[in-house]
Amino acid sequence: MNLNDLMPRALVIGTGLAGLSTALYLSEEMPVTLISKSVLRSGNTNWAQGGIAAAVSDSDSIENHIQDTLFAGAGLCNLKVVKNYVMQAPDRIRDLQKWGVEFDSNAKGIDLTVEAAHSNARVLHIKDHTGDSIHQKLADQILNNPNIELKENLFLIDFYTTRSAKNYCTDKSKWLGAYFLNSKTQKVESFSADHCILATGGAGRTYLYTSNWEGATGDGVAAAFRAGARVANLEFMQFHPTCLFHTNERNFLISEALRGEGGTLVNRSGERFMSKYSSKLELAPRDVVARSIDQEMKRTGDECVFLDMTKFDRTHLQERYPHIFQRCDSLGIDISKSPIPVVPAAHYTCGGVLTDINGKTDIENLFAVGEVSCNGFHGANRLASNSLLECLASSKNVCDTILGSKKVPNELQNIPDWRYTGTENEDELAVVHHIWDEVRRLMWNYVGIVRSNKRLERA
Known part of the structure; x- marks a missing residue:
């Protein structure tokens, strides 16, 4: 018998910083299947230029970082979450360094810069390609970790839960598995595990003009919502x-x-x-x-x-x-x-799948980390360079919760085959592309930088 058969298993969906760090933390104690919508080295993390915020200098303080986050969030942040994440920041920086990340330095030590709405210089960086450099180091760790199995080119379609099964009724829905479209074979594949951690990022690509990569289309939020999880603050798109x-x-x-x-x-x-x-x-x-x-x-x-x-x-x-x-x-x-x-x-989705401070959603065994999640850390507007911090802090909280649960592994569920409802033809694809373009224009014109009740009603 394989030792892994006696251990709980985790399915991590998404290969940005939130997904990679979650996989690395969990792999210390359990086998992990890591799913990428495209290839491992894809996603918004690679496009993050500025850096990661952490109060690590003698002239700065945790309290200052907390207050700056609250100010930027326009009074709508969850103070408990803000304190938790900001207090973690120095430790999460050390985790990155342990994984091989080297930040720019000067004669005094790590070089820190100031960004908008920060009262102190507290942004650690690697020139102007911080996210890409961090992602490369963590990707190297993933590829050399025998406890992590990487699956690429899998587009999340839907979740399978206890509510999906007609013969099973429960007050609280339980996650059982997930369906993915393999973009290479055009076949649907299913996966099951003891825990599912959603790290699929935001939905900036739903706007006509965006800084996001082509895969940032809100797949994770949509799948969780269809499965019965609450979502929150989706109107708070940061530009x-x-x-x-x-x-x-x-x-x-x-x-x-x-x-x-x-x-x-x-x-x-x-x-x-x-x-x-x-x-x-x-x-x-x-x-x-x-x-x-x-x-x-x-x-x-x-x-x-x-x-x-x-x-x-x-x-x-x-x-x-x-x-x-x-x-x-x-x-x-x-x-x-x-x-x-x-x-x-359009840059960052401040809303997402509603979670508590430990990443738990309304669906048992389904967690959410990073940009796809919403627990009030950013409020109505994210403080610059707090996104990479959120990825690390949220994934650490989720992993501590999962690893601390001492859960006995379940027998993997037999997920029903995906039901194909029709055939695809070129005319359908043309219509889909047209609708997608119209949606992006509508979002830009009516759900954009300046919103009003009349514009939202039109949308």
């Missing part, structure tokens, strides 16, 4: 103020760190305008800056505004922001000489 505005580049983010270092927002006339909208200028919370840019564009009739970094030395910009510098340069924009054209774009 990043500065996405590159260019005909050949619709999804490239211009990091918050540039404004943190002193970059200024100007209109086409070269006029710095944030003083009209906030006393915190370019370092106001993201929602404030995004609305201000939107209002300025409407006032001037322009398609974009500009982020001016021309006061900085070219060599410094190349060394500190190599990814941004190279991408802009490839499009004919020398950011040391010309301001960067930028517009707001």
Whole structure:
């Protein structure tokens, strides 16, 4: 008998930072099946430029980080969760270092930067490709871990629960398994486990303009909702103020760190305008800056505004922001000489599957971590660089809960075969693509940066 047969098993869906860290934590005591919608090295984590927030300097404090998070969240944060995550931050940084992550440093130690709505320099970074570098190190750990089985190219379709079984009734639904479409074979595959941890990320791709990767379509939220889990705060979509505005580049983010270092927002006339909208200028919370840019564009009739970094030395910009510098340069924009054209774009889903502080959903054995979840950490608006912290802190809480439960492994369920309801043809695909485009336009126009009851009703 295989020793793994005597141990509880976990199914982790999603391979961003939340999913990878969950798999690594759990693999210390149980076998894990890790599911990727695409390939292992895909997802929004790879696109995270700025860094991860943690109060690790002598001039900073846990309390300051807590207060900044509450301020950015517009009074709608869950204080208990905020305290828990922020207090974990230094330990989670050590976990990353244990997994091989090396943050940028200076003569005083780890180099810390300031970003919008932070009262102190507390953002640890790896130049301007922090998420990608972290993801690479954790992916290496995953591939060399014998207790983790990786399955790629599996698109989540639906969950199978006790409520799905016609002959079983219970007050509380229990997760039994999940169905996935294999994008390579076009066949449906099913998986079962003792615990399912949902880490599928957000839904930014449902908007016409977004900083998110193509797979951020809210699959996990939809599947959990259909299975009977409550969702919350889905109206709180955060719009990043500065996405590159260019005909050949619709999804490239211009990091918050540039404004943190002193970059200024100007209109086409070269006029710095944030003083009209906030006393915190370019370092106001993201929602404030995004609305201000939107209002300025409407006032001037322009398609974009500009982020001016021309006061900085070219060599410094190349060394500190190599990814941004190279991408802009490839499009004919020398950011040391010309301001960067930028517009707001859908960036982060602050709502999601409702969970408690330990990631538990309304469905037994189903947990949610990272952006797909909602427990009040971000409130109505996420503080810059708190997303990677959330991934780690939420996954650690879930894993401590699961590993502390001492659950006896169940006999794996025989999940019924997926029922195919019809055949696919080219006409259907054309209709689907058309509807998808219309949905994204509708979301942008009526459920966008500035919302009203009338616009929401139209949507």
